[in-house]
Amino acid sequence: MKNDKKYLFDNPDNVKRLLHILYACCAILVVLDLVIHRHTMHEWEKLWFFYPIYGFIGCVVLVIVATWMRTFLMRSEDYYDNHTETDVDNDSLANSTLNNNTLNNNTLNNDIINKKGEQHVDD
């Protein structure tokens, strides 16, 4: 069954349109900052464009720091499923090939885990 129906964002123009709306909103909000008199409670708030700049920079910093955190926090998907450090590489490879595009990967995973569990017995 092939789905030939065109959806809203299949058309790149629509994506562009949406982005232009976003840019326009941002521009309007910046202009409003100059027009509307804000009764501020804090001196930082009095700075021009405090909120837009803080929001933008905050998010960029967030993403950059989070990406950097990946370098030392990221492990293979089944990291905790394996009992010993040495087994991680072999099994993650085996698992990832199995996992690809299999819907019921849970059962497969479990079989592997269970099989592993049998092998590894603390004596």
Add this chain to the structure above:
Amino acid sequence: MWMIEIPPFVPFFIGALVLLFTRGMLRSTIMIAIPIVSAMHLVMVPEGIHLQFAFLEYQLTPYRVDKLSIMFGYVFHIAALIGIIYSLHLRDTMQQVSAMLYAGSALGAVFAGDLLTLFVFWELLAFTSVFLIWARRTQRSYDAGMRYLIIQVLSGVILLVGTLFYAHENNTLAFGYIGLDSVAGWLILIAFGIKCAFPIAHNWLTDAYPEATVTGTVFLSAFTTKVAVYALARAFPGAEILVYIGAAMTCFPIFFAVIENDLRRVLAYSLINQVGFMVVGIGIGTALAINGAVSHAFNDVIFKGLLFMSMGAVLQMTGRINGSDLGGLYKTMPKTTILCIVGAASISAFPLFSGFVSKSMVMSAALEEGYDWIWLMLLFASAGVFHHAGIKIPYFAFFAHDSGLKANDPPNNMLLAMAIAASLCIAIGIYPQALYSLLPYDTGYNPYDATHVLAQTQLLFFSALAFVWLNLKGMYPPELRSTNLDFDWIYRRAMPNVLQHIFSVIWQADRTLRDALKLRLNIYLNYFSGKNGRLSILLSRNYPSGSMVMWVAVVLATYLLLSFIQ
């Protein structure tokens, strides 16, 4: 009137019992009727203590209604009803019964007027909810449920110890303001903190919630942490340490949320972030701040439930929940998409959605009380929550690249539950006075002035702009199949490894020691047996020792006999 004396947990517990003996339509009807009837009952109950009796020399108060507890009472009824509607299609007695018991336990805890009753429901919350995790029936969920249960029970035990200390010091069990000037206070704070997912103690949440069933997570997200928030608001309002703990809770999870692949785990991190806002509000402790904390808890139950429901629908219909596997679902799940976006807008605190009318109270209170840096952290967290929960969740699930998955919108009962939650989000956002009239204090706060609306809208739109810019530049971290280490690595990996190492060293030492000892013993044995061998040539060459013993007995008996004769 005796009806008043029935605490709200009773109908839920009786209902759970009845569910065991019914099925089909009857069961569904009973499940829906219980929260509705119980809520109607609660609306009529006046404030005050409705049930009290003496236990040993202490007064127990299992049912106390006041402004603070009734807020949570209402929202727990709403959450229970929404969760039940969401799970109507289920044919799983275990989940339905435990969900009913779990909701009842939460209600029991918030209406508890003394620490002992609180403790009982505190533990019941743990024992009833863990079945919602185990009901997934996988090895992963079993393990996660076990870890969850251990940590939750630990929290209960600490609460019990704190309660005993408190009863000893104050000679009362009444659950009111406790404060932090005694050991008991600190113990109770730690117990509450564990359930509240304080930093370092937060991993039970991010570990277990995403492993629970589709419908189980919806219940889980509503009750446990909010009971803890309620308990904090009752016992420690104005404790300054909570301001800093809460601020940390708002900030650190958003980093994890940005790189997390499992979208329900992203929501679990953002749940901690939202609870952080409430904890800050409680820590500030002014009327406005407490109002903010309580109303944010109220709204969070609804919009976080909505988000978990929409992600649950995605998991249910596609069998996947990783951001790396999903995308393009707006084409085939349009209703879910729209409902999810409503939830996303609410949690991001867009004006006219529910998050805005409660979160801004906490922010204003922080500024009023001069917590400048805390305010900046909260502002950063607000931008961050929009980034990961407001944009990332809908974007990676429903838009982004087309994953090629073909799914339909979920069953009608799931859509209905989501629609109820979404309309509540919008209704509270548009008409916040209804919510404000229920709050513990009257502060006359109005969220919709030009300053607030403009500031918040600017913050959010430029956060969205940052997302777009990062995406266009290719700097946005792609969704990757991965596990990200968090503090739970300490007790899931480091501690077992260290223990294993220590034990293997101990066993090694034990073995060498025993081997040496055995060797020595063997030498001695050989030595003695050699010597014996030489001796035996003289005395008993081949008589077994058994006959020796018999002959000794015979000699002794003869000797005894002779002594009688004499």
